[in-house]
Amino acid sequence: MENPYIIKQISIFSENRPGRLAAIAEALKGAEINIFAFSIAEADGFGVVRALVDRPEEAYRALTDLGFRVSFTEVVGVKMRDEPGGLSEIASILGDADINIEYAYAYSGRDAAVLILRVDQVEDAIRQILERGGELLEASRFR
Amino acid sequence: MFWNKAMETxxxxxxxxxxxxxxxWTLxxxxxxxxxxxxxxxxxxxxEDIRRLDDVERLPFTYKRDLQKGYPFGFFAVPLNKxxxxxxxxxxxxKxxxxxxxxxxxxxxxEMIARNIVMVGVGEGDVFQNAVNYGLFTGGLGFHYGAEKVGLTVIPSATGNTRxxxxxIEDFGVTAIHCTPSYALHIAEVAESMGRSxxxxxxxxxxxxxxxESMRRELESRLGVTAFDSYGLSEMYGPGVAFECQEQDGLHIWHDSYLVEIIDPKTGERLSPGERGELVITPLVKEAMPLVRYRTGDITMLMEDRCACGRGQKIARITGRSDDMLVIRGINVFPSQIEHVLMSLPEVGEQFMVYIDxxxxxxxxxxxxxxxxxAFSGELQDLARMQKKIAGELHNTLGLRTTVRLVEPGSLPRFEGKAKRVVDRRGGI
Structure with a gap:
């Protein structure tokens, strides 16, 4: 059974040149897809745009139809207290459990701040966070 | 100055x-x-049908692609122990x-390298830096042994570490240097930045x-040398096939060792002196790997005038190629090699573009x-690894470091007619 806390992030390959993010955003707009959070990671001449969207499957299709290379990546979203020490709490849970964060990005929403995490052992991370009283976003919000 | 006056004249x-x-004998x-x-x-x-020199026209050409089919030793005319x-x-x-x-x-x-060296007034007492790749590339060892034969003091510096x-050059009092013209210009530039003259x-x-010629003027003024053009190809031993004398006006091709024709690359018809075409060489003294009417792909012409130095036939400086071969930092590269490498990698599509700067x-x-x-996992590090792998495979095959750029699918030009995948932006040197 699928873990209810594993969220599908869409990852989009993009060349590092003007107008590429606009093209991706335009495609999502055209499909009436809402973006909760996104980040851009860049390497030598190219990058990966990572996004949490309300309807990942449709976003995947809309972007793929336009020729973008897209794939799904499993991430988790952890709610943080939107005050000093919020990130520290979450980070120490993972650090104590020896779980490595490959990358992370955050957004500050209406009800809480959310940290989106890509970790090396996702099931482990979910268990540890829940056991230590953390609150995770449910994947059902993103489909 | 002559190394072997009888043969040279x-x-x-x-x-x-x-x-x-x-x-x-070659046939x-x-x-x-x-x-x-x-x-x-x-x-x-x-x-035995070849009774006069002109009969050579009856013989078939040999192409580079033929040599490839003989990989590795199919063209050797002697046992491997020779x-x-x-x-x-x-x-x-x-391959x-x-x-x-x-x-x-x-x-x-x-012997031929020795003739070239002596022809331009270099000899015993000169200190010679051989700043080309040693190893499988013929330029290093080829020139090295010729220079030792003449009796120069040879420094096998190879390439790299320009400082x-x-x-x-300064500490050993180097008087003569051998390298690619582009590396020479790089040396000049670095020397200038170091304040060395x-x-x-x-x-x-x-x-x-x-x-x-403009490159010649540049090299001569910045390095303080007289610059001579050296022509050769591995299929004809390597460097030393043809070389400029002190007149700096065309290259003497060693007529006792190479039979030269210039042909129209499209029709294969022989051209007259003064007409530009593809250089075709039949080596006359090659023992291990004799060749017949080898298509060099290099564009030149036979020069009509006799040379003041007294030596024989000259060819003009090479002005281009009859095929799509590229010369990158002195290394020959065929776009088909790049295609071959990319085709063997499942991570990339069949489209590619090559830019040379x-x-x-x-x-x-x-x-x-x-x-x-x-191939796209969604992870940045996988992309970086893929980029590195492609560059590594290209390096293995081409012997050349390249920059690999991953681009979005569909963004490279598609060609309906003849593909033009190489954009050479180097301009004239």
Whole structure:
């Protein structure tokens, strides 16, 4: 059974040149897809745009139809207290459990701040966070 | 100054007689190679049908792609235990072209390099820095042995570590240097930035890539040398096939060792002196790997005027290629090699573009590839790893460091007619 806390992030390959993010955003707009959070990671001449969207499957299709290379990546979203020490709490849970964060990005929403995490052992991370009283976003919000 | 005055100035009937005798010997030698026995039979010609030098036109051409089919030793006319050295050069696709040398071949090769060196007034007492790649590339060892034969003090500096090269030139009092013209310009630039004037240098041998008269002026003024053009190809031993004399007006091609024709590359028809076309060479003294009417792909012409130095036939400086071969930092690259490498990698699509630029006088090759649909995991580090792997595979095959750029699918141009995948932005040198 699928873990209810594993969220599908869409990852989009993009060349590092003007107008590429606009093209991706335009495609999502055209499909009436809402973006909760996104980040851009860049390497030598190219990058990966990572996004949490309300309807990942449709976003995947809309972007793929336009020729973008897209794939799904499993991430988790952890709610943080939107005050000093919020990130520290979450980070120490993972650090104590020896779980490595490959990358992370955050957004500050209406009800809480959310940290989106890509970790090396996702099931482990979910268990540890829940056991230590953390609150995770449910994947059902993103489909 | 002559190394071997008799051979360098032989002409008329004497030369024709010598060439014919050696041509017959070469044809006899080729019959020890399966490829040539077959090729001659198909062409309906036997070695004994060649009675005059002009009869060479009846013989079939040999192409680079033929040599590839013989990989590795299919073109050797002697048993392997008589081959004392092997070099390789780029093939048109996956495997390189292998060339072999008997002891006599190495002797012949050194003799020609020796003639070239002495012809421009370099000799015993000169300190010579050989700043080209040693190893499988023929330029390093080829020039090295010729220079030792003349009695120069040879510094096998090879390439790289330009500051060290400059220190050696000054500390060892180097008077003559051999390298690619682009590397020479790079040395000049680095020396200028170090505030070194390289006063001891007086002669430069530059080859392995085509270069212009304006490049000559640049090299001569910045390095304080007289610059001479050196022409060769691995299939004809390596450097030393043809070389400029002190007149700096065309290259003497060693007429006792190479029979030269210029042809129209499209029709194969022979052209007259003064007409530009493809250089076709039949080597006359090659023992391990005799060849017949080898299509060099280099564009030049036979020069009509006799040379003031008294030596024989000259060819004009090379102005281009009849095929799509590229010369990058002195290394020959065929676009088909790049295609071959990319095709074997499931991570990338079949579309690619090659850009060549000159950055600080050195050639840089950038290859753009589209990743295939299945290859994208979504992770940045996987992309970086893929980029590194592609560059590594290209390096293995081309012997050249390249920059690989991953681009979005569908973003590279598609060609309906003849694909034009190479954009050379180097301009004239």
């Amino acid at each position: 032989i002409g008329g009937e004497d030369l024709a007689t010598l060439q014919l005798k050696r041509l017959k 006899h030698q080729t019959q020890k190679v399966d490829f040539y026995r077959r090729r001659f039979k198909e062409a309906g010609v036997r070695p 081959v004392v050295r092997v070099h390789t050069t780029s093939g048109t696709t996956g 390189p072209t292998v060339v072999g040398y008997t002891r006599q071949d190495l002797e012949n090769w050194s 060290r090269q400059i220190e050696m 390289l006063d001891s240098l007086s002669t430069g041998f530059f080859g392995a890539e085509p270069w212009s 000159r950055v600080k006088h050195l050639d840089e090759m950038t290859i753009e590839v589209e990743m295939s649909r299945a």
